[in-house]
Amino acid sequence: MTHCVQVALEAPFHSGIGHLLSYTAEQPLPPGTLVRVPLGSREVLGIVWDEAAPDDAAAAIDAASLRPVAQVLDGQAPLASEWRRLMEFAARYYQRSLGEVALMALPAALQDQGLAQWHKRLQKIARDPAEPAAKPKARRRPRAVASAEPALAQEAAVDNAPAERVAALQPAPRPVLTAQQQAVLDALQQGGGTYLLHGVTGSGKSEVYLRQAEALLRQDPQAQVLFMVPEINLTPQWQQLLQQRFGPWLGPDCVAVLHSGLTPVQRLNHWLAVHQGRVRLVLGTRMAVLASFAQLRLIVVDEEHDASYKQQDGARYHARDLAVWRGKQLGVPVVLGSATPSLESWWNSRPASAEAPAGHYRRLSMPERVGQGQLAALRMVDMRQLPRETVLAPSLLQAMEERLVQGEQCMVLLNRRGYAPVLCCGACGWKSDCPHCSAHQVLHKADRSLRCHHCGYASRIPRHCPQCGSTDLAPLGRGTEQLEEMLQQALDAMALPDGRAPLVLRIDADSTRHKGALQQSLAQVHSGAVDVLVGTQMIAKGHDFRRIGLVAVAQPDGALYSSDFRAPERLFALLMQAAGRAGRDAGYMRDGASSPELWVQTREPGHPLFAALARHDYEGFACQQLHDRQQAGMPPFTHQALLRADARSQETAQAFLRMVQQQARAQALPGHDWVTVYPPVPLGVQRVANAERAQMLLESPSRGALQAFLQALQPLLQAARSEAGRGLLRWLVDVDPLQI
Ligand SMILES: Nc1ncnc2c1ncn2[C@@H]1O[C@H](COP(=O)(O)OP(=O)(O)OP(=O)(O)O)[C@@H](O)[C@H]1O
Numbered sequence: 074m075t076h077c078v079q080v081a082l083e084a085p086f087h088s089g090i091g092h093l094l095s096y097t098a099e100q101p102l103p104p105g106t107l108v109r110v111p112l113g114s115r116e117v118l119g120i121v122w123d124e125a126a127p128d129d130a131a132a133a134i135d136a137a138s139l140r141p142v143a144q145v146l147d148g149q150a151p152l153a154s155e156w157r158r159l160m161e162f163a164a165r166y167y168q169r170s171l172g173e174v175a176l177m178a179l180p181a182a183l184q185d186q187g188l189a190q191w192h193k194r195l196q197k198i199a200r201d202p203a204e205p206a207a208k209p210k211a212r213r214r215p216r217a218v219a220s221a222e223p224a225l226a227q228e229a230a231v232d233n234a235p236a237e238r239v240a241a242l243q244p245a246p247r248p249v250l251t252a253q254q255q256a257v258l259d260a261l262q263q264g265g266g267t268y269l270l271h272g273v274t275g276s277g278k279s280e281v282y283l284r285q286a287e288a289l290l291r292q293d294p295q296a297q298v299l300f301m302v303p304e305i306n307l308t309p310q311w312q313q314l315l316q317q318r319f320g321p322w323l324g325p326d327c328v329a330v331l332h333s334g335l336t337p338v339q340r341l342n343h344w345l346a347v348h349q350g351r352v353r354l355v356l357g358t359r360m361a362v363l364a365s366f367a368q369l370r371l372i373v374v375d376e377e378h379d380a381s382y383k384q385q386d387g388a389r390y391h392a393r394d395l396a397v398w399r400g401k402q403l404g405v406p407v408v409l410g411s412a413t414p415s416l417e418s419w420w421n422s423r424p425a426s427a428e429a430p431a432g433h434y435r436r437l438s439m440p441e442r443v444g445q446g447q448l449a450a451l452r453m454v455d456m457r458q459l460p461r462e463t464v465l466a467p468s469l470l471q472a473m474e475e476r477l478v479q480g481e482q483c484m485v486l487l488n489r490r491g492y493a494p495v496l497c498c499g500a501c502g503w504k505s506d507c508p509h510c511s512a513h514q515v516l517h518k519a520d521r522s523l524r525c526h527h528c529g530y531a532s533r534i535p536r537h538c539p540q541c542g543s544t545d546l547a548p549l550g551r552g553t554e555q556l557e558e559m560l561q562q563a564l565d566a567m568a569l570p571d572g573r574a575p576l577v578l579r580i581d582a583d584s585t586r587h588k589g590a591l592q593q594s595l596a597q598v599h600s601g602a603v604d605v606l607v608g609t610q611m612i613a614k615g616h617d618f619r620r621i622g623l624v625a626v627a628q629p630d631g632a633l634y635s636s637d638f639r640a641p642e643r644l645f646a647l648l649m650q651a652a653g654r655a656g657r658d659a660g661y662m663r664d665g666a667s668s669p670e671l672w673v674q675t676r677e678p679g680h681p682l683f684a685a686l687a688r689h690d691y692e693g694f695a696c697q698q699l700h701d702r703q704q705a706g707m708p709p710f711t712h713q714a715l716l717r718a719d720a721r722s723q724e725t726a727q728a729f730l731r732m733v734q735q736q737a738r739a740q741a742l743p744g745h746d747w748v749t750v751y752p753p754v755p756l757g758v759q760r761v762a763n764a765e766r767a768q769m770l771l772e773s774p775s776r777g778a779l780q781a782f783l784q785a786l787q788p789l790l791q792a793a794r795s796e797a798g799r800g801l802l803r804w805l806v807d808v809d810p811l812q813i
């Protein structure tokens with residue numbers, strides 16, 4: 074008998090195949106089964122989805138006109154209903170097609186797994202279930218097999234470094250919990266729900282997560298725990314922590330990792346290990362929230378405030394928000410942790426007051442550092458008192474030298490990579506503009522290039538001005554490369570107690586591009602080989618550096634003048650996080666008989682943000698910001714979405730948005746009474762890769778109304794697109810945008 078099945082395939086709304094497609098199958102296929110199906114002349118991966126409602130048009134399709142499913146990737150449990158509901162929610166909420174979101178959530182290597190390959194993979198895992206992520210053996214794979222399956226050759230790299238594997242088997246001593254850690258753990262015993270753990274930097278939030286995870290893993294021998302971190306660069310530290318704590322009990326390969334730094338085959342193996350429930354600890358970046366779990370019992374979102382949890386292209390989902398949704402659906406606890414929570418989470422965890430009922434998250438606090446460690450004292454440098462071209466104030470350099478002599482480390486942050494943001498001609502005023510973007514090409518001295526950070530366009534540094542031929546070319550402004558060079562020069566004359574000059578190391582996206590480079594650099598910092606660490610915000614958060622006594626922020630002022638209403642929140646968090654890297658080891662600081670400091674160079678020393686920072690007063694700052702946001706009718710008191718259009722010309726982009734706006738008004742879309750649509754404006758960086766970009770802000774006090782409006786807008790956008798003609802390149806919707 075022939076059965077009709079609904080299949081989700083990778084297809085964006087824009088392509089017109091937004092919904093499920095019907096196929097026939099020889100046997101009934103449970104929802105969640107992976108299949109390969111014909112699509113046009115190709116064969117693609119799909120997921121059998123739940124029966125459509127009987128009144129759905131799809132159900133009326135004549136089975137004779139349908140094509141059959143080509144292959145069924147059987148042999149393992151189908152993707153669970155819980156996972157399918159999550160995909161449906163994410164697709165609906167972020168205004169994408171179900172197939173696109175569901176297929177994006179699967180490892181890309183699944184796309185080209187034929188049936189034979191698939192069965193071979195499953196057999197291999199079945200033979201060796203002790204190896205959760207099915208790894209090391211690949212190294213000695215016979216040639217014939219390796220060439221039959223070329224992707225597998227990379228598999229060896231999935232292995233943990235041997236030293237880590239050995240370390241994982243040495244039981245790490247568990248610290249005695251502090252009273253506030255114990256109190257938080259007691260509160261977490263209440264079970265399901267969303268918790269906001271507000272703990273100052275160095276208060277030992279990680280230990281709380283570990284204990285909570287351990288308790289759940291011991292209660293339920295099948296339970297799985299998901300740990301999320303905002304950036305790949307935080308995964309090595311966490312992986313080590315988890316392996317040390319749980320390795321002696323659960324084996325050296327007890328942690329699956331899910332992030333974009335894995336090879337396709339590694340990702341597939343780790344994903345399968347999680348899906349099959351073979352691995353009980355899962356560590357990952359935002360994409361991990363979309364994984365399929367056998368028995369998920371706890372989700373930890375560390376540094377929950379971090380903007381990296383928001384995907385910035387395709388389906389623009391927020392991993393923290395999906396984690397909260399998923400936890401709620403499963404009835405399992407979600408712990409959001411931060412020293413500087415997002416204002417959304419802070420508001421959602423408010424206690425009941427005269428003005429508003431309590432939020433639906435429970436707030437838990439850890440106001441003290443472990444071991445009486447002090448928080449960094451703020452030292453402001455008024456840059457108006459110094460010559461304009463000053464990069465680092467002499468008083469700061471001197472303070473750094475004093476620290477270095479005592480064996481402490483220093484960290485200097487500058488949120489701009491490269492050597493200089495622009496190259497200029499002194500004779501004619503030419504600037505290194507990117508030919509494809511409304512931005513400058515950044516000067517990179519290390520590889521002697523000019524590079525656009527928006528489109529990636531790179532060229533060699535010219536010897537002569539391309540406009541007038543003059544050789545009077547000079548960099549303008551400073552980036553981390555130049556700061557590193559200057560600091561090394563300034564400190565070269567100095568001798569440390571052991572006689573050598575201080576070593577300056579830079580960590581940013583450029584210095585860590587090669588595989589393993591970041592881990593190596595971080596190890597150098599932890600071992601004490603590095604004396605001064607220079608970097609972008611990449612190093613400001615989450616790292617448990619032990620010997621840093623002084624942190625300096627070179628140029629924070631840009632954010633004070635930004636038009637983005639979230640800029641102060643981001644700057645405050647960055648400065649608090651940066652300060653949090655100093656003085657983390659009270660014992661170490663006491664030996665040096667000094668207390669940790671955060672130095673900030675600014676031309677606005679009177680700004681209230683710095684006053685709150687000096688008091689370490691997150692609560693005061695948050696309260697003030699929330700008050701301002703409420704007055705101005707901004708999130709979290711309203712809900713926003715951006716509608717963006719990219720076109721050959723700014724005029725086309727804006728005309729498209731205006732047309733949509735007019736039609737939405739004319740048709741009185743659902744929810745329109747509650748939604749304000751602002752006029753289209755160009756983006757801050759207007760042109761990128763030859764596309765002119767414009768956006769339109771949609772705002773509503775009601776999330777439901779905004780969602781209904783966006784839903785109804787989809788067909789209108791499709792229609793308007795065909796009217797807009799060739800000049801329009803694409804449009805996209807960003808729900809709960811973080812950058813406006
Ligand atoms: N109960 C404890 N006794 C002794 N040391 C502890 C205890 N709990 C945590 N620590 C140590 O304190 C240090 C800081 O803890 P942790 O890294 O968890 O801080 P955090 O709250 O996550 O800070 P941040 O927000 O800066 O990431 C770690 O080195 C950790 O090993």
Ligand SMILES: [Zn+2]
Pocket residue numbers: 507508509510512525526527528529530761762
């Ligand atoms: Zn460019």
